[in-house]
Structure formats: C-alpha cells, structure tokens
Amino acid sequence: MSIASNDTVIRSSKVTRVFLYLVLVLFALFYLMPLFIMAVNSLKPLDEITSGGMLSLPRNWTIEPWLSAWSTAQIGVSPTGLRPYFINSIAMAVPAVAISTIAGALNGYVLTKWHFRGATWVFGLLLFSCFIPFQIVLIPMARVLGLLNISGTTYGLILVHVVYGIGFSTLYFRNYYAAFPTELVRAAQIDGAGFFQIFWRIMLPSSGPIIAVCCIWQFTNIWNDFLFGASFASGGAAPMTVALNNLVNSSTGVREYNVHFAGAIMAAAPTLLVYIVAGRYFVRGLMAGSVKG
C-alpha cells in the first residue's frame, strides 16, 4: 500500500479530535482483546479461568499449558501434543509455497513478455480459478488423491496447495511484470539471450519485492487453510489448524481452556511473525490478492 501523502484538507475542531482518538483507541482495544485474552489465559492454571476473570492477569504464572499443548495434549486418539502437526504444517507449507511461487514467476513472465494468441483467455481462466469456492472441487480431488495413493498424506496436501495456489501467484507476477519495460527483454533477445537467460538475468534480479509478497501471501493462505486439511489429511498427517480444532472441539473430560489458548497462539505464531516482520509486504499482498492490479 503506497501512501501518497499524509496531508488532509479536512479541518477538525478540538472536540472532534478527542472523539476521533477515543473511537480509534476503543477499536484498537477491540482488535487487541482476543490476542490479549489468549495470551494471559494461556499462562494461568485452569481454576483461575473457570472461576471467571478472563481479562485479569494470572495470579500464579505457569507455562504448564504451553508445555502440555506442545507435547502432551490429547489430539484425536493419541496424547502427542501439537508438535507433530506443527511440523506437518511446515513440511506442507514450505514446498507448496516454493513450487507455486516458481510456477507463478514463470507464468507471469510468459504471459507478459511472450505474447501469444489466447494469452488473455489463459489468464482469465487462471484468475477465475482463484475465486471458486473450493467445495466444488472437494469430491473429485478426494478421488484423484486416492488414485494417486497420496490421500491422507502431506504430499497430497502439497499437491492441492500448489494446484490452487498457482492462480494467485501467477496473478501477482503477471501484474508486476506487466510494468517491467519490455524493451529490455527485446534488447536482450536481439543480443541473443534465450528464454531462460532473460528470465534469470533480467527479470529475477528485479523481482525481490513481488517474490516476498507472493511467498507471504501463499504461506499465510496455506498455513491457515482448514478445509483441505480437514478433507484430505485428517489423521496423523493433519496440519496445525485441523489439530488445533481437534484439540479444542473434541476433548473429552475437563476442558483445558488454558491449553487451548496456548495451542491457538502456537497455530497463529508463524503467520503473526510474518506479519510483524514483513507487514508492509503482507498488506500489499492482501490488496493485490483482492483482485486489484
């Protein structure tokens, strides 16, 4: 999001300004509240939560819920904690992000710098594929994963996320490369540079920002996905979101809210970290992902 100027013409009185700040701060508190609640309650013993006082700081600080959520909590049938599922999510997200980004970069390069008949159609079809409700592909996808013998595995999820990630990654790189001077490509071509040489030597070195945006967007989407994870990998290969939901919703016996909160923060940590470290790119990705180009 590029912000042209911080200037505003609208004048406001002192009373108005106090009101503005009040509203903005109240909303900031509203947005922060769930995170605050998750954080403080994940550090309390259970009885402090069940006796009320969700908003108060812990009287006895404890990291027990975190340890339990990470390594001993009951997820589904076995008391493994969330750790194996966290690892599943990483093993799924890293290759899926890498492959879909590379494919997107190459597609964007072809679609903008090597015009051919029907290119607009190809792009239009790819673009629409970003916005289908995934319910429409669930049944055939389950069949295909079964036929390929990778249903219920991380490989299956990698395939799914690459397939449905290509549309967005292509959209990003196409919009970015559309603004890249075609004369440079032509000049290199006349000098005898080939398809991949041009890509490698001319396009890629200037693609840093869009690679960051694309990786962040894909990582966030893939890490946060629940539908595909729940449909295609609900057992030991389940990703973090599915495991968290199992922890929270199917626990028998006492509901360990503090453990659930700790687990929720763990599931949120990677994308939150990305947001804190590279928020600028995250926002740009969101805005670009919202169709605009």
Next chain:
Amino acid sequence: MAATDPMLSGGADFRTRLQNWLPKIVLAPSFAVMVLFVYGFIAFTVYLSFTGSRMLPSFDLVGFQNYERLFRVRQWDTAIINLGIFAGLYIVISTIIGLFLAIFLDMKIRGEGLLRPIFLYPMALSFIVTGTAWKWILDPAIGLEVTVQRWGWESFQFDWIKDSDMAIYTIVIAAVWQSSGFVMAMFLAGLRGIDNEILKAAQMDGASNFQMYRRIILPQLRPAFLSAFVILSHLAIKSYDLVVAMTDGGPGTSTWLPALFMYEYTFTRNQMGIGAASAVIMLMTIAAIMVPYLYAELREKN
C-alpha cells in the same frame, strides 16, 4: 510478438524452434493442471450433482432430483437463511467500520503507524484461531458474561452462542473482527489517492466537511466500495472454518451455512449427489458476483 520476431525465427534450426516454443512449454504444465483440477473438477462435480451418488460417486443420471431434494431439505433452508443474515450483516458492518476507521485515520492522526497494524493483524490469523478465541470469549461459562457479572453487574447476560436463535450473530461478531481492518486498509488506500487540490478548491468555495465527504470523497471511493463488497461476499459464501471452530454448526443445526451443509451431506451423511448440487449452487452464486467484476477489471486494463 517477441516470440514470432521474423529476424529470430528465420533460421529454422532446432535450437531456434525450441526457443520459440519454450514460453508455451513452460506455461503448459500450469495450464494443464488448471484445466484438469479446476475446470475438469467443476465439470465432474456438476455431473455428480445429476447422479444418484451417495457414499461413493455413481454414474447413473437422475435428472434434477438432487436439486429438487436439496430445496426441500430443512437444513438447506437454514443454511440459506443463515447465509443471508451472516453475509448481509458481515458485509454492511465491516464496510461501515472499515470506512469510518479509514476516514478517522486519514485525519492526520498521531500514532497512525501504531494503530494501522493493530487494526489489520486479525487478517493474518486463521479462521480456526479466530473462532477458538471468540468461542471462549462468548462462552457464558468463562467468557464475557461471567467477567461482567464479576465486575458487579450481576444480571448481565450474554449467551447468544448457546442460543439457537442468536448463535449466527456471534459468527458475525468474530468475522467482522477478522475482516474490518482489511476493509479499512482498502478505504485508506482509496482516500490517499484522492487529489487534495480538488478538496482545497471545494473548501475555498465554502463547502462544509460534510458536503465534501458526500459530494467528492465518497463518490471517489466507489472502486473501494465495490472491491470490498466483492471480497467480503466471496469470503462470506465460502465461510466454513469459522463456523466449525466456533459452534460446529450448533446449537443443533442453527449456524449451518452452505459450505458446512456441503461438507456434512457429502462426507458424513453419504448424500454425495445432494452435496454436489449444493456445491454447484455455491459456485454459481460466487460466479454471478466474480465474473462480471473480473471481466470489468481485465477489460479496463487491456
């Protein structure tokens, strides 16, 4: 253009021809994957919606039977009504909050750099995390209700999440929390794109703040309104995770949405034909919104 440059394709040796074909060869796998996994799968699901598939796909055509049955099932009615309530409130409230936050932030606010990321971070979280957090905040046993009661307001009640008439509104609360910051970012970008000179001129002519918003600023934000509407309605129709995490469709089936309906009928109730039919309806609803929008966006650019 470049690929068919006569100067380069003149020498018809293998290397040159390969170079000319390379762009298409590189694009081919993605294109094939898309045709098969997106459009092929859509065709397959549409076909299934006309068959008597139950637990496994079958290929005996039964005409529009699944659609007829779909519209007679009570849960589908519930899901559609819920989607109406949820999508309507979610879109309207997120847009209003987003618009006002953007307008306020745009008034030379000190600390904008701190506030903006706070408004926006929920968008980085998964709906499962959001749902988990709000599930417990709204749970009368440990959440808001008991907290306010302990503050001294003993008759305070807020048990919507356990009330089958009100539970759908709790989903709206969580969804608005998740998305309104993003809408704010879109409007803020729109506001920053407005030319200050026009506003200054209007001010010289004696226009009040209200008039400037009504006549100049809001009309110029039309593209942002449109994008917000398209994205939010798209998110609303696809909503699945949030409901699963917060209420799992309950109490009873009172918070079912079409996405949940599709999953339940297809994978747990062994009514694949009806599930496929509901997925087709979801696709058509989204397509009715997305296709004209994407078409306009693409045409504008070319």
